[in-house]
Amino acid sequence: MDTYLLIIWAVIFLGYFIYKKATKNLKFFEKHGIPYEKPLPFFGNSLKLLMKKENMIESIVNPYEKFKNSFVYGVFGMNIPNFVISDPELIKQITIKDFDSFVNHDKSFNEDVDKFSSKMLFTLVDEKWRHMRTVLSPIFTSSKMKMMFGILSECANEFVEHHEEKAKHGKVIVNCVETYPRYTVDGISTAVLGFKGDCIKNEDSKLYKFAMRMRKPTFITNIKIMIFLISRWFYVKLGLQMTLKEVYDFFYNAIIKVMNEREEKGIFRPDVVQLLLQARQGQLQKESDINEKELSNFSANIEYDTGAQNKKITNWTDEHYMAQGFLFFAAGFDTTNTLLQITSYCLAKNKEVQDELIREIDDVLQELDAKPITYEALHKMKYLDMVISEALRIWPPAFATSRQCNKDYDLKLKDGKVIKIKDGDLILIPTYAIHHDERFFTNPEKFDPLRFSDENKESIAVGSYIPFGLGPRACIGSRFALMEAKLLIFNVMSKFTMEVCDKTTEKLELVPSMTEVTFKNGIFVEYRPRKKNN
Numbered sequence: 381m382d383t384y385l386l387i388i389w390a391v392i393f394l395g396y397f398i399y400k401k402a403t404k405n406l407k408f409f410e411k412h413g414i415p416y417e418k419p420l421p422f423f424g425n426s427l428k429l430l431m432k433k434e435n436m437i438e439s440i441v442n443p444y445e446k447f448k449n450s451f452v453y454g455v456f457g458m459n460i461p462n463f464v465i466s467d468p469e470l471i472k473q474i475t476i477k478d479f480d481s482f483v484n485h486d487k488s489f490n491e492d493v494d495k496f497s498s499k500m501l502f503t504l505v506d507e508k509w510r511h512m513r514t515v516l517s518p519i520f521t522s523s524k525m526k527m528m529f530g531i532l533s534e535c536a537n538e539f540v541e542h543h544e545e546k547a548k549h550g551k552v553i554v555n556c557v558e559t560y561p562r563y564t565v566d567g568i569s570t571a572v573l574g575f576k577g578d579c580i581k582n583e584d585s586k587l588y589k590f591a592m593r594m595r596k597p598t599f600i601t602n603i604k605i606m607i608f609l610i611s612r613w614f615y616v617k618l619g620l621q622m623t624l625k626e627v628y629d630f631f632y633n634a635i636i637k638v639m640n641e642r643e644e645k646g647i648f649r650p651d652v653v654q655l656l657l658q659a660r661q662g663q664l665q666k667e668s669d670i671n672e673k674e675l676s677n678f679s680a681n682i683e684y685d686t687g688a689q690n691k692k693i694t695n696w697t698d699e700h701y702m703a704q705g706f707l708f709f710a711a712g713f714d715t716t717n718t719l720l721q722i723t724s725y726c727l728a729k730n731k732e733v734q735d736e737l738i739r740e741i742d743d744v745l746q747e748l749d750a751k752p753i754t755y756e757a758l759h760k761m762k763y764l765d766m767v768i769s770e771a772l773r774i775w776p777p778a779f780a781t782s783r784q785c786n787k788d789y790d791l792k793l794k795d796g797k798v799i800k801i802k803d804g805d806l807i808l809i810p811t812y813a814i815h816h817d818e819r820f821f822t823n824p825e826k827f828d829p830l831r832f833s834d835e836n837k838e839s840i841a842v843g844s845y846i847p848f849g850l851g852p853r854a855c856i857g858s859r860f861a862l863m864e865a866k867l868l869i870f871n872v873m874s875k876f877t878m879e880v881c882d883k884t885t886e887k888l889e890l891v892p893s894m895t896e897v898t899f900k901n902g903i904f905v906e907y908r909p910r911k912k913n914n
């Protein structure tokens with residue numbers, strides 16, 4: 381009898397403990413006096429996402445539409461409160477002006493959660509992040525991009541030749557979701573790891589299949605993500621880790637082993653592994669850069685001083701360098717792949733934009749006089765830059781980003797109200813919603829590259845166009861991504877037009893999922909060989 385009583389008490393106590401944990405934050409925003417989406421215990425505002433009744437964009441845009449005029453409002457990702465910022469001026473303040481109070485993304489993604497991925501630049505925090513970013517930033521200067529231009533050109537040429545070959549045998553219907561990663565995986569792996577995976581021509585390329593497995597979370601990974609989202613404490617207690625062994629081993633062989641071999645044998649290759657090796661040897665220096673102002677690269681980020689105090693952190697392990705190589709690969713191939721999918725879709729759907737782009741491409745081809753495209757010529761193409769900038773606006777591949785407060789901070793609103801943000805509080809920057817806000821972009825659903833013309837782009841407020849984030853923590857690879865995407869579009873459209881086909885969907889929509897960014901019914905366009913300049 382006593383045992384039964386004990387069990388009943390234990391169950392009541394456990395139930396009460398779980399209930400307290402799940403409900404402790406429910407009044408969080410009420411205390412701050414800001415509007416918020418009413419949460420459910422345990423699930424916060426994420427139940428519809430979990431039940432696949434809503435996709436990730438809808439889960440951000442719906443509350444944004446309700447509360448955007450209040451500058452700051454609250455949402456709950458499961459039971460974790462997030463301040464959402466809907467005002468460009470405040471975004472600028474948090475990401476640039478008062479960056480020192482918002483250095484990190486999310487401190488709780490630490491060694492306990494994953495020993496390997498917590499070493500990546502994206503997850504590193506405070507002084508470690510500042511130092512690592514300073515170490516890595518020379519890798520992404522325009523002069524280094526120029527060094528990698530040739531490598532990417534080869535991939536783009538191979539992609540076009542492959543499709544020209546296909547065109548000899550009939551219509552070329554391109555399944556963009558399946559096809560573009562073949563280019564971006566080859567591009568990023570050549571530039572970062574120094575080898576190509578034969579992804580474009582070989583349907584069964586091992587590297588391509590490996591990258592696709594990395595992209596799609598396994599059933600087990602999905603479960604781990606769910607546990608992590610519901611209770612980080614429980615996740616850590618279970619001793620779970622995110623990185624799959626297959627992925628770890630691949631990058632160990634491709635980065636650490638290769639770095640050691642090159643060091644031993646004095647081998648040099650123009651890729652990121654080489655630059656990571658130079659960083660390990662303390663020899664990676666920032667060289668004088670190309671004058672960015674001369675290039676049409678509107679979306680590219682400015683590299684800020686990180687304010688690193690300790691210029692000589694020397695305890696970086698090989699695993700730290702490997703984690704950066706892994707991150708460049710993972711962050712690089714899928715985002716640029718999405719950008720190419722969106723650009724192709726929007727060009728096929730907007731013939732007048734496509735015609736204008738083709739006119740610019742033909743002018744450049746004429747000037748080149750049958751010589752291959754150069755880094756400078758590509759970056760002087762204003763209209764191409766406008767098209768890519770608009771594709772990044774209308775469908776930003778990273779549709780939100782985050783910051784975590786690391787020093788208590790008073791956020792002052794225009795109406796005089798002050799919101800006390802505490803160390804550890806999370807901030808969500810809803811990129812997609814801001815890009816589609818009529819207050820900042822008129823007729824936001826229209827694909828209109830003219831927004832980025834010389835006359836118009838000056839009126840785009842800082843903080844309202846943020847496909848690569850903003851401030852010292854913005855995307856380090858923006859120049860690489862833009863170069864890779866522009867090169868492919870230039871090369872493809874020198875030979876083909878992009879047409880709507882039977883499989884092209886009327887509207888792009890995401891599949892409802894909490895962990896995947898996949899378009900419903902995919903993205904299909906037809907590549908139709910051009911009559912002139914072939």
Ligand code: HEM
Nearest residue numbers: 502708711712715716778781848849850853854855857861
């Ligand atoms: C179209 C392509 C890409 C998009 C849209 C994109 C977008 C972003 C965004 C939004 C962030 C967070 C920025 C912030 O919070 O302010 C980010 C961070 C990052 N991205 Fe990208 N990215 C792209 C391509 C790349 C490529 C090609 C690389 C590397 C080769 C890369 C490497 C990184 C890294 C390392 C970070 C973390 C930076 C840090 O925490 O200091 N990205 N990216």
